[in-house]
Amino acid sequence: MTPEVIRTSSFVADAVKLIAAEAQAAITARGLFRLSLCGGNTPRPVYAALSEAPILWSKVLITFGDERCVPPDDAQSNYRMAREALLDPALVPASNVLRMRGELDPEEAAREYEQRLAEVASEFGEPRFAHDLLLLGMGDDGHTASLFPGTPALEETRRNVVANFVPKLNAHRITFTLPLINAARRVCFLVNDPKKEPIITEVLRGDTEYPAERVAPAPGTLTWLLGDGK
Ligand code: 6PG
Numbered sequence: 001m002t003p004e005v006i007r008t009s010s011f012v013a014d015a016v017k018l019i020a021a022e023a024q025a026a027i028t029a030r031g032l033f034r035l036s037l038c039g040g041n042t043p044r045p046v047y048a049a050l051s052e053a054p055i056l057w058s059k060v061l062i063t064f065g066d067e068r069c070v071p072p073d074d075a076q077s078n079y080r081m082a083r084e085a086l087l088d089p090a091l092v093p094a095s096n097v098l099r100m101r102g103e104l105d106p107e108e109a110a111r112e113y114e115q116r117l118a119e120v121a122s123e124f125g126e127p128r129f130a131h132d133l134l135l136l137g138m139g140d141d142g143h144t145a146s147l148f149p150g151t152p153a154l155e156e157t158r159r160n161v162v163a164n165f166v167p168k169l170n171a172h173r174i175t176f177t178l179p180l181i182n183a184a185r186r187v188c189f190l191v192n193d194p195k196k197e198p199i200i201t202e203v204l205r206g207d208t209e210y211p212a213e214r215v216a217p218a219p220g221t222l223t224w225l226l227g228d229g230k
Helices: 011-030 043-050 078-087 106-123 194-205
Strands: 004-008 033-037 060-064 066-068 133-136 161-166 171-176 186-191 221-227
Touching (some): 011 133, 011 186, 011 221, 033 078, 066 078, 106 161
Parallel strands (some): 033 133, 133 186
Antiparallel strands (some): 066 171, 161 171
16 A cells, blocks of 8 residues: 655645545545544644535535544534534534444444444445545554554454543543544545654554554555644
8 A cells, every 4th residue: 555645835725625626526426425534633724624615515424533432512522623613614414424422331332333334334335334535633652543552443353433442541432443444435644743754754664563554445545644734
């Protein structure tokens, strides 16, 4: 898997352009754009700018690559961040948003989410839900979604969504697994922090154990959109 690496000093604008182009292509080809949002801080300005893009949101199905085990109005909630930055300003219909219910027992929330994805996958005749575009961030330990180094979710080979206890956070998370991530037509890492460059270099060289390195969508494509931190 040779990823496409795009280095940019216009990170937000280029991210919006990439997402909007994928939306147009998916809606034209299949009548629906299945987009997975990542959490953390990096994507917030991208989502805010995306809310102003000319995208047919009624034809977009939004999922979340992971979620903290908190209520949807908690400051830590990835859903809350996306709702504030994108879903509310863009008037994305609530029925188009599959929220991971972080307020539930983690395993219950994971299984509920898997079921919701399976219902859509069956409508498309897919053995596994296939996102058109799956956005990911990367932490400074090389984690992505909530697949942290040394945690059980990294080794999941069958399920699509699991609960994952993260010792370094002393907290559970709900997360996509690698099989679901790697079933996407396109995966795009959004990283806008030069301090992460050394890890990115190692991951791109392909000789590490970082979770981010195990993202290899086949037969999809993999893109790293790397900003200069501005
Ligand atoms: C989360 C994310 C996580 C995030 C990275 C990068 O829930 O926190 O899914 O994987 O993308 O930790 O976070 P920053 O963008 O804040 O650096």
